Amino acid sequence: MKDFFNKLLTGMSLGIIVALIPNALVGEILKLIIPYVPVFQHILDISVLAMSLLPVITGVMIGLTFKLTPIQTASVGLASMVGSGVWTMGDGGAITIQGIGVVINTGITAALAVVFVQFIGDRFKDYTILLMPALSLFIPGGIGLITLPYVRTGAGYVGVVIENVTELQPVLMGAIIAVIFSILILSPLSTIGVATVVMLSGIGAGTANLGVVASGVGMCIASYKANNLGTALAHVMGSPKIQMRNFFMKPRIAFPMIITAAILGALGGMLNIIGTSYSAGFGLAGLIGPLNYMNLAHGGWDLHNITIMLIMFFALPIILNTVLLRIFERKLKWIDSKDYSVNYQ
Numbered sequence: 001m002k003d004f005f006n007k008l009l010t011g012m013s014l015g016i017i018v019a020l021i022p023n024a025l026v027g028e029i030l031k032l033i034i035p036y037v038p039v040f041q042h043i044l045d046i047s048v049l050a051m052s053l054l055p056v057i058t059g060v061m062i063g064l065t066f067k068l069t070p071i072q073t074a075s076v077g078l079a080s081m082v083g084s085g086v087w088t089m090g091d092g093g094a095i096t097i098q099g100i101g102v103v104i105n106t107g108i109t110a111a112l113a114v115v116f117v118q119f120i121g122d123r124f125k126d127y128t129i130l131l132m133p134a135l136s137l138f139i140p141g142g143i144g145l146i147t148l149p150y151v152r153t154g155a156g157y158v159g160v161v162i163e164n165v166t167e168l169q170p171v172l173m174g175a176i177i178a179v180i181f182s183i184l185i186l187s188p189l190s191t192i193g194v195a196t197v198v199m200l201s202g203i204g205a206g207t208a209n210l211g212v213v214a215s216g217v218g219m220c221i222a223s224y225k226a227n228n229l230g231t232a233l234a235h236v237m238g239s240p241k242i243q244m245r246n247f248f249m250k251p252r253i254a255f256p257m258i259i260t261a262a263i264l265g266a267l268g269g270m271l272n273i274i275g276t277s278y279s280a281g282f283g284l285a286g287l288i289g290p291l292n293y294m295n296l297a298h299g300g301w302d303l304h305n306i307t308i309m310l311i312m313f314f315a316l317p318i319i320l321n322t323v324l325l326r327i328f329e330r331k332l333k334w335i336d337s338k339d340y341s342v343n344y345q
Helices: 002-033 038-052 054-065 070-082 103-120 125-138 140-165 170-184 191-197 202-223 229-237 240-249 251-271 285-296 303-331
Strands: 087-089 095-097
Touching: 002 038, 002 054, 002 103, 002 229, 002 240, 002 285, 038 054, 054 070, 054 103, 070 103, 070 125, 070 140, 103 125, 103 140, 125 140, 140 170, 170 191, 170 202, 170 251, 191 202, 202 229, 202 240, 202 251, 202 285, 202 303, 229 240, 229 285, 240 251, 251 303, 285 303
Parallel strands: none
Antiparallel strands: 087 095
């Protein structure tokens, strides 16, 4: 079971990164450019489409992680799409694809599909290519459709807790919200989904974003020794969910980032760091967090706001994470650089 869970989380992490990175890299920047160069709207639309393909990409990545055959891998991808909640059937048979779906239910459906295709194996012999994809759609995919509303409701409860926390006074609220989102970004739950469900805005969204920044920057710094520069930067430019498997195996690897998040969140509450429900879950990816803060802050792009933005989104996350990682690794000996190794094989 540990090996199964390990591979499942690895595949989910990689799928999420692959699907979200294109939009994270160019989304907010293109929005600034499109009013002057409308042709770039096509590039933005393509990156949004990639985000909505997250379920099928995740399913395929999970299949590859389990070293399934091409037909089995494609079948897992199809089943994951069915149970993801990313699509709806409209009038006249029109299918609408929007958002990224319920990530955790995508994982559940993919897990069921892996078990199903492994159980079937080569029992169908020459008819495998005919029956495997269809049965994967109908059985594990169908079960995913049944569990979808319940899982979505459960994820909504997480959002309700966060919404209640936002009613506390700003400093404590900021610290708690930032810590929650610094953990959520390392879990199968979608920070974007949670933030959207509870319609986070203002300081709640701003401090949530700082929590994601804390995890992204911290994991980037921590993983550099164990991986390479490209993989390290993916934690910031893409998503720290790439460390999902390592976090579930050894939760203590996130302690420095969680402490950083608490400090940033408290300061964010004091300094009125604000955002939107969309920016809340992205961190520094595509500069969505800092750009949204600058666009919403009173006074706009003045020297005061620019200074706060540079300190809160860049300087402090780097300094705090670097110091805390050194303490936890060298003084307390609770973590090791190898704990952050990401294996693509």
